[in-house]
Amino acid sequence: MLFSRRLMLGLAMAGSFASALAFPALAGEGPTEIDLFFPVPVDGKLARDMGSLIKEFNETHPDVKATAVYTGSYDDTLIKTRASIKAGKPPAAVIMSANFLLDMQIENELTNLDPLIAADGTSKEKFLGQFFPALQGNAVINRSVYGVPFHNSTPLLYINADKAKEAGLDPNKPPQTWAELTDWAKKLTKREGDKVTQWGIAIPCAYDYCGWMMETLTMSNGGRYYNEEFGGEVYYDTPSMLGALSWWNDLVSKHKVHPPGATPGPAVSTSFISGNAAMMMLSTGSLTYVRDNAKFAYKVAFIPRNVRNAVPIGGASLIVPAGVEADKQKAAWTLIKWMTSPEKSAWWSRATGYFAPNMAAYKTPDMVDFLSKNPDAKTAVEQLDVAKPWFATYKTVPVRKNLEDEVMLVLNGKKQPKEALAAAQKAADETLKPYNAETSLKLP
């Protein structure tokens, strides 16, 4: 008989195996088990560092058992977090790109952290007071705390000091204004006939980076890029952004000191390391990479200004997704406070190159020692005094892309800045429309 008893037995076993997979044994008493989703935006070594950080946490906190789950890039982490919220099993804590918080809050995907802060007997002001003021804008929404800054960055001007000296420039007096920077870039550009063999400056423009650099240039031109108080507005078609994009475009097509087209971040840093570009604007997050790979003397400096010194922050915050049970929320809160404490914050900063958001981290002996050995890391921290929040709107990524697509056309010589920004504004307004329909344009 083909349909034998053995087959039935096999099927039954397969069935019980499948049900065992579907319904894992109910957890007994013991430590609260929580998951932490973490992205690795820079390089693979970070995953190992995160592993040792969580191991140390578990050893010192017997009542909580945290598991670090690697979730890819910032964007992937957002996808996976959203998927797990939808599936009803959100992780207890996530390291989330700081400018996704507003969008998630609008979609009701974040846990308000105010009650957890209050339960500790602290005030919101006192809790936030630990962190650099520039970082608070991306963590506080409608006067409630939704995120705790974990690792952050700002854009910096990197200068190849050897090439600067060669060109008769003093690398100890880096350019402070756009005019000086233009002048430096001209002097640092080398040509053979029509062909450029060394570019004066390179600024990255790929999705994500491009919007951040546009915010950087716009802010140092006096502008704001977006409405910090309300997620339904961006200021693309404005004089401050027009000036910023026109200057970037001039560097490419008028002065010819910046490589044409849109160049992603890794291409810019490789170009700088290989000596093909004498200056670049890039995140502080690349500082460790440059320090380890540059075979020449380099300098870092503030982003030069046209109107004022101002830069946006970047980086990530710790969040608790919506729908996490009370006991797991408490365990996650213990983990978050531990991870953002001065000592751990300082350790993570040295391991990654990001700066530590907790101000007290810079008073720890190890950090004082590190900064005296690596004064370039100090520049990044000093620039924080003029830093402002990272753009965050309803549907941050598409709204940013509306601008980036147009900027890329300008850098490729296919559009003029004025018409490009008008088109970007129009597209962004369209993307923001549903949110405005429900907020600013919902009238009594």
Next chain:
Amino acid sequence: MSLAEPAALPVATSAAPRLHILKRFSNRFKASLPAYLLLLPSLVFLALFTYGAMGRVVIDALYQRATPKAPVRFVGLENISAVLADPAFTGAVVNNLIYAVGTAVPSIGLALLFALALSRTHAVNSALRAALFLPVLIPMVAASALFLFIFLPNVGLLDYYIGRLLPVLPNWLGDPDIALYAIMIITVWKNAGYYMLFFLAGLQAVPEDVMEAAHLDGAGPYQRLRHIILPELKPTFLFVTVIAILNAVTQVDHVFVMTQGGPSNSTNLVLFYIYQQAVEHYDVGKASAATLLTLAALMGLTALSFRTMANREGGP
């Protein structure tokens, strides 16, 4: 079975009364019950992870919310019309058509060329075949990461050599006029070796005696290719074309790694557009609608080509 006795085939008895058909059907079902039971585990998983997901896509495509806080409501075909009206979608379709033709034709051409050149098996040819097949073994993501460095403007491998010949160095992935073609080069490099395998197999099936006869009749190499080899390879051509077009729609790893659809949407392909709608716009309805449209197009294409193939193979 000889062609003289087709009447003996069971097909001839199919003109029986209705009741009998039903009975026969249930008999047949009884006979194949163990087979279905054996298939049950995989059917369960297929239902859970494939058909279930497809059903979910169909349902999701019918719902939408007007504003972020508004409840999800039934909108019927509105999502599909919204996708069709989206210039980003039509742009992605046009890009995908250029990409499909621009990768299928050269990679199939190269594959045929390689297969013809390496059809005889000996040590040198085996080594060359292995070399040409190597790109297939490299995961697309790893290959894209490699090509990212090859395409680096000014300092990459490509510019290092081509830079001596060109007055102005192209920004391979940063110029909207060039980026799609740069992406296409990788796909051709990656897939030509794979398609070569099919042609090598197809060449084995070319009847030896016909070739010999042609040889004796004084047919030159070109005539043998034109009148014997190519007609014999027709089913292979069809099959490989379908695979190549399916690949052009379903393999977008390199777009993820290298350009993210940019600059200015110039390398945005349909699958990446779906990803953008689902993830960046967080618009599940529109993403599902675009998925349905793509699935319908792909299934139509596959059905059409396999039917043509079956006709040709079955024909005299």
